[in-house]
Amino acid sequence: METIVAQNVGVDISKSTLDVHLHPAGIARQFANDANGIKALLGWLGDRDIARIVFEPTGPYHHRLERRLGDAGLPLAKVNPLQARRFAQAAGAHAKTDAIDAAMLARMGALLTPPVRQITSEAIDDMRELHIARLALIKDRTAARNREHACRSPLLKRHAAQRLTRIDRQIAAIDAALNARLQTDPELVSRFEILISIPGVGALTAMIMLIEMPELGQLESKQVASLAGLAPQARDSRQYRGKRHIRGGRAVLSQALYMPALVATRFNVDLKAKYQTMVTAGKPPKVAITAIMRKLIVLANTLLKADRKWINKAA
Known part of the structure; x- marks a missing residue:
């Protein structure tokens, strides 16, 4: 009886082509990176036993493939x-x-078994594109403000002020579009309302949490902290015990949690007590704030998993 071996598929994505490799079969093919090429790829994979399809994000070039395969x-x-x-x-x-x-990606899938994840909803995809554009505008606004401050010429100052006005209008338009897209998905609206019930988490932070970590509510606490880049990493070797540091993770998400963590140290009863305990014990404020950021994302995950809003214990 013939044994069917599950194949790990590596796909190298470029603007015009998809290079595909099956491991351990060692079969390679190339397809066009367009609707017809993806259809042909699906037909070629056919009834094969697929363990996982491994690929790298490549901006606009991987989106259609990911959606169709998902x-x-x-x-x-x-x-x-x-x-x-x-x-x-x-x-x-x-x-x-x-x-x-493509061959290396297939081998990586077989040896490292990267986790298989479901594709995000189309609403999240649309919101992520808008959010990326918003982040670029924020950078532009910072640069324009710096230029306005440094300029001595009245003409250049006026140009910088006009540029800032345009950027502010564009950011406002993106914020309106984000909210409009959110409202088209009842499940996202429900998740959003749970997140903004947490003291310190505003509308923008809740949006970023939904966009950058759509898995929230489906993970364990340690997984959430690690994905957010807020889990302390050990640096030990034999008798040496190094300081723990946070690193990696989803930088946009961890950056977005900083200000909410500051607010939570004042208005969230539990997190305020946690922060004061750490500072009193001699922990640097930066370390204590990082712990509060970690607590916030874990709390958000817990509430979403339980499908309930945050309740003020002092009420």
């Missing part, structure tokens, strides 16, 4: 490009071509 019910594993490159280096692959990269 809608077809295939197991998708989107991996960090830096992690994939380091795996290739560790495997001794010095050459780099699209076909080699």
